[in-house]
Amino acid sequence: MSAGGRISSEKPRGYGPAAGRRPGPWRAIIDRVKWRIPLPQDGAQRTLVLAIVTSVIFHLLLLGPLFVFPGLLLPPTYVKRGEPLFKLDERPVVALYGSLPLYRTLRVGVEGTDVKQFEKNLSKLGYTGFTVDDTYTAATALAARSWQADLGLPQTGAVEPGQLVVTPGAVRVAEHTARVGDRIGGDIGGGASVLSYTGRTRLVTVELAVADQALAAKSRTVTVTVPGQGPVKGKISQVGTVATAPEPTSNASGDQASNAPGGSSSTASDARIRVTVTIADQKKLGSLDAAPVDVDFVSEERKDVLAVPVAALLALPKGGYGVEIVEGGATRIVAVRTGMFAAGRVEISGDGIAEGVTVGVPK
Numbered sequence: 088m089s090a091g092g093r094i095s096s097e098k099p100r101g102y103g104p105a106a107g108r109r110p111g112p113w114r115a116i117i118d119r120v121k122w123r124i125p126l127p128q129d130g131a132q133r134t135l136v137l138a139i140v141t142s143v144i145f146h147l148l149l150l151g152p153l154f155v156f157p158g159l160l161l162p163p164t165y166v167k168r169g170e171p172l173f174k175l176d177e178r179p180v181v182a183l184y185g186s187l188p189l190y191r192t193l194r195v196g197v198e199g200t201d202v203k204q205f206e207k208n209l210s211k212l213g214y215t216g217f218t219v220d221d222t223y224t225a226a227t228a229l230a231a232r233s234w235q236a237d238l239g240l241p242q243t244g245a246v247e248p249g250q251l252v253v254t255p256g257a258v259r260v261a262e263h264t265a266r267v268g269d270r271i272g273g274d275i276g277g278g279a280s281v282l283s284y285t286g287r288t289r290l291v292t293v294e295l296a297v298a299d300q301a302l303a304a305k306s307r308t309v310t311v312t313v314p315g316q317g318p319v320k321g322k323i324s325q326v327g328t329v330a331t332a333p334e335p336t337s338n339a340s341g342d343q344a345s346n347a348p349g350g351s352s353s354t355a356s357d358a359r360i361r362v363t364v365t366i367a368d369q370k371k372l373g374s375l376d377a378a379p380v381d382v383d384f385v386s387e388e389r390k391d392v393l394a395v396p397v398a399a400l401l402a403l404p405k406g407g408y409g410v411e412i413v414e415g416g417a418t419r420i421v422a423v424r425t426g427m428f429a430a431g432r433v434e435i436s437g438d439g440i441a442e443g444v445t446v447g448v449p450k
Contacts, residue, residue, distance in 0.1 A: 165287055167257045169212045171238075173281060175249065179238055183208040185253045193231075194245040197223040204253070205246060209234060258284040259376075289372050291321060291364040293382050296357075297330050302384040303362045310383040311364065319371040321382070327361035387427060394432045399446045400425070411447035412439060418447060 166172055171179035185204040191197070193205055198221050206219045209230050217226035228244030235242045240250065264280045291311055295303055303326045311321045364382065366372060401409045401420065409422045426434030 165257055165259050166254075166284070168208060172252055172260065172284070173263075178240055178250075180249065181238065181251050182254045182258065183251050184211075184256055186255065188253050189246070189248050189251060192245055192247045193223050195223055195225055195228050202227075254284065255286070257287050259287055261285050288365075289369060289376070290324075290366065291380060291382060293362040293364065294359040295362045295384075296359055299384070300326070300360055303360075307385075309364055309385070311366065312381040312383070313372055313375070314378050314380070316371060316373045319366060319368060321364040321366045323362060324365045325363035330358040330360050332358055389427050389434055392426065392434045393436060393440055393442060394434050395446050396448055397428065397431055397433050399448045400433060410435065410440075413445040413447050 166182050168184050169181055171181050173180055183205065185208070187201050187204055189201060189205075191201070193202055200221065202223045203219060203221050206217060206223075206227055209217070209227075210219050212234065214230040214234055217224060217230050231246055232242040232244045235244075260282060262283045264282055293303075303323055305323055305326055307323045309321050309323060310318050312318050395410060399410050400423075401411060403409050403420075403422060407422055408425055409420045411418050412421050421437060421439045423435040423437040423440060426436070428434075
C-alpha cells in the first residue's frame with residue numbers, strides 16, 4: 088500500500104486522569120505501508136508538457152536567383168521520412184533523416200558522409216539498385232531520378248540544397264514562419280526562416296526552486312499528473328545548472344518593481360532551475376501536445392514501516408506517546424516511538440508493536 092500527502096499537523100489526544108477516557112468500540116489495525124511524501128507544490132512548480140525534444144528553425148540555403156514562395160503545405164501534425172514539409176515554387180521539399188545538413192550538390196563522383204546519409208534514406212524509402220556507401224555513383228543517380236520522378240521534381244539525378252531538409256527523425260511542425268507569397272532569398276542568394284519543428288516525443292519541464300534542487304536527482308522517478316489522464320510515472324533526465332529569476336508578475340506593485348535591480352521584484356530566493364522529465368509511456372499523456380501539469384518530487388520516503396491512524400496516539404503522563412493495544416476484552420498501553428506523519432497516519436515502532444495488532448482509536 089502506498090500513501091502520499093503533506094506531513095500531518097494533527098495533535099495526538101491525551102491519556103490519563105486528565106483525559107478521562109476508556110477504551111471504546113472503535114479500533115484500527117497496525118498495518119505495513121510504504122510512504123512517499125511529495126514535495127508540496129506551489130504555483131511556480133506547475134509544469135508544462137511539451138512536444139519538444141529538439142527545436143530547430145530550418146534555414147533554407149538558396150544558391151540561385153530570387154525564389155517566390157507560392158504556397159505552404161499544411162502538413163499533418165507529424166512529418167516522417169520522405170514526406171514534404173512545405174512547397175517551394177510548387178515543388179515539395181521533403182524530410183530525410185540524418186544529422187548532417189545538405190550543404191552541397193550531390194552528383195556522380197561526389198564522396199562523403201552526406202552521400203552515405205542520402206543513400207541510406209533512399210534505401211529506407213524502398214529504392215534499390217545501388218550500394219549504400221560514401222560514393223555517389225551512376226547507380227545512385229538512377230535511383231535518385233526515380234525518387235525525383237515520384238515527387239514531381241526535375242529528374243536530374245543530382246540532389247541540390249533546398250530539395251530536402253535533414254531532420255533527426257519524424258518531426259512535428261510547430262510553426263510556419265513564412266507566409267503564402269513570401270519571397271525568400273535574394274539576388275545573391277541567402278537564407279530564410281521557413282518553419283520550425285520539434286521532435287515527436289513529449290516531455291515535461293519544471294521550473295524548480297533552487298532550494299529544492301536536492302530533490303531533482305538525475306534518473307529519479309517522479310509522478311506527473313496530466314489533466315484528464317491521471318498520474319503517470321516519469322524520470323528526471325536533465326537538471327539545469329543555471330539558476331534564473333522568474334518573470335515579474337503583472338500585478339506586482341510599482342514600488343516592489345522599483346526597489347529591485349532593473350525594475351524586477353525577484354530576489355535570489357525566487358531563483359529556479361529547469362528540470363526535464365521524460366515519460367516512457369507516451370500514450371498515458373493522451374492527445375495533448377501542451378498542457379499544465381503537476382509534478383510530485385519525493386521529499387521523504389519510508390519503506391516497510393508499521394503505521395496507525397494519528398488518532399490512535401496517546402500522550403503519556405511522563406512524556407512521549409503510546410498506543411492502546413486491544414487484546415480480546417482487555418487493553419493495555421504501550422509506549423511507542425513515532426516516525427513519519429502522512430495522510431492521517433503515523434509511523435510507529437516499539438515493544439509489542441507488530442503487523443496485525445489491534446489498537447484503540449476514539450469514537
